[in-house]
Amino acid sequence: MAAKLEVGFPVYCVLASASATADLDAFHIICGGGGGGVKSGVPNGLALYKFDPRTFGFTKLHFLSSHGDAVMCLSRLSGRKFVAGVDKQVWKVAIGEERLWLLSHTQADFSGSEDADADADASADADGYVRLVNCDEDTGLIMTAGSDDLVRLWTTFDEDEWSEHDPGCLSVKDIVDCAFIGSSQIMSVERDQGMVLFSGSRFEHKDFINLSIPLGYQIKCVRMISSDTVILALINRKEKQSLILFFENTTLKETGLKPTGVSFRIKGSLITTAYGRNTFLAVGCSDGRVLCIDSNGKCILDNQNAHSFAVTSVMIHDDQYLISGSADGTILVTRLYVYSRQIDNVLLVLMSLILLLLAYLIQSWNTRYL
Secondary structure: EEEEEEEEHHHHHEEEOOOOOOOOOEEEEEEEEEEOOHHHOOOOOEEEEEEEEEOEEEEEEEEEEEEOOOOOEEEEOOOOEEEEEEEEEEEEEEEEEOOEEEEEEEEOOOOOOOOHHHHHHHHHHHHHEEEEEOOOOOOOOOOEEEEEEEEEEEEOOOOOEEEEEEEEEEEEEEEEEEEOOOOOEEEEEOOOEEEEEOOOOOOOOEEEEEEOOOOOOOOOEEEEEEEEEEEEEEOOOOOOEEEEEEOOOOOOOHHHEEEEEHHHEEEEEEEEEEOOOOOOOOEEOOOOOEEEOOOOOOOOEEEEEOOOOOOOEEEEOOOOOOEEEOOOOOEEEEHHHHHHHHHHHHHHHHHHHHHHHHHHHHHHHHOOOO
């Protein structure tokens, strides 16, 4: 069972949050995106919807405009608070009273450069933007990655104050994705098949881990799906194929990531991934396809016609709903357990047929020889 909604602007990020109302079954969906420049006529900002699983219907609650800049990324900070990347700015947003509230914001400085040609590159750096945002719900740290290949760490002491964590910036060349590992490690992945691990209470240690990636593939994203499992999503643009590899991170500091032997190959180029609490992995592809894979590399959902354009964001809510957003201006909610139940029903039918066959053979044998 699935429900699709047109939101009126290209969607670049989606998240879900449990509703605080008396209706415990319903939940909120927040999506960000936009058309960029004001003259495009396409709105920019964050839209808040209420989704009712009983009717599979959407109710629009509020739209928080970001004016001339599209919202490119979104991450949960804690509870019903979120952090969004809006051009050079980082917003802290909360859901309350069935609407979105902008609590505070800060701005990353893209005007400087660590290179010798800083003056020559100043104009280019000034056009930088926040590409990724990730939050550690335990420590409250906010991590942003910019187009200038710098990972910035932020601390918000209250609703109004922002402060750069010490150290304020971590330099990563050609960054693809980044994630928190516990409270004192940051894992950043580079496109040239390497991983940078920052560790220590002030992230003062920097280790480079070389990854054994199949020839022709590049890293697209990294996800921590549990305390001891890491997912690397790879793409081969020439062959138009993608590969998802499962690793153990128990020996991350000593010998790098240890392959578990579990993998999943996709025909087409993936764009984004997300995980659920029970290690379900959602995958969105450039051709509009949406998949869901379990920890054994088994596909439990493959919707090849989910969206008409590229899937830009996916998430799994409460291990029951896969939510996807697309550049075609739609969000799609799919109930996952329906597909699991269908698989179980097929197995049940097969077992019933086998038992009936056995009963028939036994009866035939008894009739013939007794």
